[in-house]
Amino acid sequence: MVNFQLMITAELENLTHLQPQNGCDDPDFSYFFKVKCGRCGEVSQKETCVTLGETVPIPNSRGTTNLHQKCKFCEREGTVTMVPGRGRPLTHEDSETGxxxxxxxxxxRGYEPVDFAFRGLWKAESVIGRNEI
Ligand SMILES: [Zn+2]
Structure with a gap:
């Protein structure tokens, strides 16, 4: 088992707290990326999408996961399970300091996420209006 932390950066001009519209752990927000097979190195052609609120059972196990798929090339099975509670929005300060x-x-397990794609609805706050809240 290997943990991958999705890290983002962006140039935020007068903006802060860039994150998915309802937060990093929104059960309806989908993260899109390609997966690379840990056995043969084949990268999936299309992006896969994982959503915290959508789980599938892991075969021969009692657990559940957010993505279970088989490599088209070597048929190795792999899973990607999301771990909530570890993310935070990208702040203006992060952006300024790179x-x-x-x-x-x-x-x-069995796969490595590659090529994350920004999709869906994101939000950011204005730096200027922030002190009023
Ligand atoms: Zn493979």
Missing amino acids: KYAPLMLFDC
Whole structure:
């Protein structure tokens, strides 16, 4: 089992707290990325999507996971399980100092996530209006 932390960065001009619209742990927010097979190195052609609120049972196990798939090339099976509670939004300070913010943790077996794609609805707050809240 290998944990992968999805890290993001962006240039935020007068903006802060960039994150998925309802937060990193929104059960309906989908993260899109490609997966690379840990055995043969084949990278999936299309992006896969994982959503915290959508789980599938792991075969021959009592557990559940967010993604279970078989490599088309070598037929190795792998899972990607999301671990909530580890992410935080990207702040203006991160952006200024070139830091990355961790969004979501993925517990990967048999696969390695590659090529994360920004999709779905994201939000950020204005730096200027922030002190009023
Ligand atoms: Zn493979």
